[in-house]
Amino acid sequence: MNIHLHSYNFNYILYLRDNKIIRRFHNMTRQECINNLTDIFLQLKESKDYSKAKERLIGEIKVDRLSNYLLHKYEKLDEEEVEVLHLLLDTVDLIYNNSSEEEIMTDEVYDKLFNLYLNNNGEYSVGASTLESDTATHNYPDLRGTIKKVHFICNDDKENNENRKSLEDYENSWKRTLDSISYNKIKYIMSIKWDGLSGNIECDKFGSVLHVYPRGLVSANETIDKVYKFYDYSLNGHKINGYDILGIPRKSFDKPFCIKVEFLCSEDSLKILNDEYSCGFKNRRSAVSGILNSDNTNPELINYLTIMPLRYQLFNDKDINMVYISEYPYPVVNISNRNKILSNIKKLKECAEESGFSADGVVLTIDDKSIQDKLGRDDDKGINKYEVAYKFPPEVGTSRIIDVDFTMGTMGIITPVAKIEPIILKGNTIKSINLGSIDRYRGLNICRNDEVKIKYDVIPYLYKDNTCESGWEKIEVPVTCKFCGETLLENPTLMCVNTECPSRQKGKILNYINKMNILNISEAIVDELFNERILLTIPDLYTLDRYRNKILCLDGWGPNRFKLIWESINSKRDVYDYELLGSLGIQSVGRTMFKRIITKVSLKKILNCLEVGKKNKLYDKIIEVDGIQNKTANKVVNGLFNMKETLYRLMVFLNVKVYEQMDIKGYICFTNIRDKDLEETMNSQGYEISNSVSKKTSMLVIPDEFKGGSSKLDKAKNLNIPIYEISEVRKMFNK
Template structure:
């Protein structure tokens, strides 16, 4: 490559980085869109002609890279914990009281807008963006680096060569959301329910070019892990993020005391609709990092932060009709059909009415004017009826005596409020059961969502869950909006699901009263589905977490001839029916240093991953906690161990390095 070409590429990259920061972070563009686009096209052309000079931080990556087959799982350097919630002034004052009891009366808080989007982590090494991931379960997320590179407010190279991991909220601005849904309406596709779902759906596109078209943005709100930053407060950390080139939210305030916090919160109740993006509350954090360390964490959330959630917005609309839905367990759920109305940022046309008793309790009639809100700003529900607006033309609603799907007689089981269809061959129940089987917490078959399942069921290509594993690529490509590549990916995802551990299968089968946690407990206890099938009610109820009702349900389920036939078919099709996770252990029977002890892992481990260390410790009877407390028995300190190491020393906790841990684990 000529020196002239190299110099021009370097010049274009520097200009585009500068213009991008001015436009998307500072909101102060210095060039026209045309001039920016011309420079970008010239850079792309030069990089094609000189492939040896490609660079990971090139602005050309923002247009979207090569499509992926699947997202890789990645472990966060430090866990991304959720926050506790406050819903009123009393909750905020209780939070303040707990904080002051922990660190004394001199406390300052930092208040930030709670952006309604998708939490992500961004990792930088020597100033270069190397990895971006979803929050996932807080410990393990999905690598969405290429999609995040399409967000133009994320710097690909920082202003200083520092190494750190930061946290942010990726979101879809209101104007982008409305434009995206308009495109989906025109294409006769289901619109996104809200900007949060749209942002999450965009960042989980396997093709980054599609993500690039969605015009997402981000606000970075904190440093997850960074060495020698020199900051002593959260507000200083935000200022440092600004200096490094990140986009933070300027609508923040440092408050001296809870009264100032409450004043800030109340002010945003009114100003919320004026923003160009959705917020669903205010995050309040103790500003001092030293005080944060002193307060520490619970198992799920930091003690030094809380999320105030705005009360749900309530609006009035008219109830046109009541639709009936049959769930996978046969429960008949009435749904209100409403005159479309905008609630909390999205247009609502339907709202759950739960059951017949609720309709009677609220005296709901067809044609009524009703108050609607979104519970938790997510699920629309009818709050009450405006009786004063009745005209006399409203009509009573009566639940049917027969199933709207299969016409079988409905029953009300003693002790339950719901009407239920008990016909096991009811097509609605079968379809909903199939949708549940492929869902994320069950068999997690990527690409096999509700729309595709409904198509397959309608075309009579699947009748039960075993049929999913008989599908062929040739059958799939015949479906509407299913190309050859999508069909290939779907077949691969179906095949991959065969290796899932037993708990995924048990949850997917939809055994009544058995949720994801109970499914794992049963899988750990019995290890194979054949052992579980033969378990008596007495053996089931002997397990701590399994009650009488669940035990009866499991026992009855596996006595069914249809179920036994289905299990045999799944085995023949190659679906795994054994438990593959860590075995449940009896601490009293284990001769191990870790048995009965509480252990905390901190810092970067070199020999084991954090998950591997956790599993090995638990197999030896130990409990792994996310925070240091007076009950902590041992801290494992990896490289760059931070505040947890200081807390352990303060509490007099025994401290090991990773080498000592590995020696003890290997016995």
């Protein structure tokens, strides 16, 4: 007997089966939800495929419905629910902090979930999780970490069942720690809370930059050195220098120092990045994350970021010093003066909006060193207990529905995207809004010309209330795929399950672009050209010039943008046979595998087998390659036959070179720096590039003047492996 008990309207279901209650999240048991979230998280760490992870969160996990259930559960979360929430936050963090993907949920929802987790005794590492295994350690751990957030000034401002903190909550906790005299003399220094990517810049006593550490895992005191990204960075026309960042005279200190900064992108820079470099960044925050975290970023793009100094600390000195920038106000106000606090928040918000940079709140820091010392710091969580950040409430505007596009993702999942009359919020012009899932779309009951509310925090969020005027024509959910005509399946995600559907080609196109290292073509550009039916297969990349006039008519396109993309495509027409085969998108079979295969089975032999349809003959040749088992051989053969038309067409556009195996001269590993051109030269001269250090490693390549630490560097030293700066290595290989 199955009894379905629907709780609230979030499809949280109890099943009674054989007298045993099994709790379920919508279409899966809670253990299945934990297993699926764990699988998404681990695959993301291994593959760095943010787009796929995002689609799985929306499609499989139904993240909006799951979030709603967790936030509206009346009783305390049980252990399984807390584990689900932790995994969800971990995965969202990885995507948010390591990619330029559009955010999965608003900051408001994320903050509510985070506070819910803490309120249910969750232990959480403050900081951005990193996907890289080669970690370094902070030399200035007091500068690492984050700030506690408040979303209200007074408790009276809260709605019922609100779990987020107010400034009043924190002030009450200070009262319990401080005597009345100390408490009453508290004054706040108020400053703008910039919304970019935080990090630390370590310098020697002359101001030369040694390390650039984006925010990392605080509990482990780990981070990744990104100093190599800033080799060509120009600050006021000069090479980056710590004293210039701080705005103080050169040689002001007699010891090394570290600056806590926020990496920002202005609205003007975002426009240039998207218009001239075809980056396709959704907002200023995603531009910063994409440029700092992507391995394939054009090095020129780093100069479109701005470094905003916040604090600095001298080496072996416990004092944290605030940085005052002349362009911005830093008002001081007594803790009891609520009206002045509110007026200063308004003033700082206006100042931030005029700056062109993104800001999401105001930091309130107690301006008394003795009180700071009494309140202290939580070193495990990287939080100073003497300061809080007030988050600006989301900006809300009104618009109308023009239409809804049902866009197809790389796995065939369909996502509704509302097209609205343009509206400007927080300086951003919003024309389209991702509605998340078909479930949520149906709940909105959208019609053309509907009046809708747009809430803008980090991403726009569309909703309707009882003040919104109704439209005139309901927009129905499609029942067939617009690309192949097959009936769509909804279980519970709406998707095309036809594996031969042209829409599945989008994932293969993105994979090919990434494997071939074709710069300046983002997923957003592929989406746009795919939906315009200009770029439907991999070979279509090489015919974009035929559609130049049509592309130039699209919103946001211009001659320079098209020229940049076309030049990037043409720069990768010379390719080795194994590189071509390993870029086709055959599941679990990449370039390394095809390099082994091609030394035994030439491309000419592969093409002959494909041409005459001799699957068994090709299988017999592949299975003879050392290390290839039955399962892999079948994947290779079936994959090649499925992609043979694509391969034939690509051969027309590319200059395919025959790879001749050399004796492997050695294994080379890089740490804290990569150079794809140098790596290709090494490969051509018989060296293999490895991702880890072992006894077989011939050398470890480090940045010039590298004085930081990393796990690879430590292991290389222990194994007595030669360590070279990259400039030396370039000379060795004539680069």
